[in-house]
Amino acid sequence: MITNNKKARRNSGQRELIWQLVAAVNDHPTALQIYDRLRHDSPTASLGNVYRNLAILVEEGRLARKTLRDGIEHFDATTSDHCHFVCEQCCTVSDLDLPLHAEITAEARRKTRHDIKGHTIQFYGLCTRCSKENQRLKSPSTKKGRNQ
Ligand SMILES: [Zn+2]
Numbered sequence: 273m274i275t276n277n278k279k280a281r282r283n284s285g286q287r288e289l290i291w292q293l294v295a296a297v298n299d300h301p302t303a304l305q306i307y308d309r310l311r312h313d314s315p316t317a318s319l320g321n322v323y324r325n326l327a328i329l330v331e332e333g334r335l336a337r338k339t340l341r342d343g344i345e346h347f348d349a350t351t352s353d354h355c356h357f358v359c360e361q362c363c364t365v366s367d368l369d370l371p372l373h374a375e376i377t378a379e380a381r382r383k384t385r386h387d388i389k390g391h392t393i394q395f396y397g398l399c400t401r402c403s404k405e406n407q408r409l410k411s412p413s414t415k416k417g418r419n420q
């Protein structure tokens with residue numbers, strides 16, 4: 273009994289830590305990224321526990337789970353519907369402050385018999401950092417070995 277209580281307390285402590293990790297940066301980390309970050313503070317953390325705690329946080333409505341274009345599940349502390357931008361090169365995910373159109377949800381509901389609750393839009397392409405980096409690599413003036 274006592275051991276179980278202790279375990280439960282440690283778990284909920286770790287759960288708070290996980291939530292804080294996701295909310296603090298809001299870069300939509302994957303479970304593996306969360307596990308890596310968590311290990312800095314709690315070296316004894318296990319990946320299984322991270323998965324379990326993430327599932328509970330999603331169930332409690334404190335985190336949203338989103339499978340994005342890269343096919344990997346990301347965790348988001350912003351649980352309301354919103355748009356995302358995913359960079360195809362560096363895979364960073366960021367929020368996009370764009371209005372969502374309620375009429376699309378209503379129309380989708382009308383056209384199907386599904387109990388549709390909302391929608392999200394996902395944009396993809398190159399982030400500013402990647403497109404700058406690509407241009408730098410293409411530009412002849414920065415080519416290495418020019419003087420050799
Ligand atoms: Zn990028």
Ligand SMILES: [Zn+2]
Nearest residue numbers: 348350366367
């Ligand atoms: Zn988001």
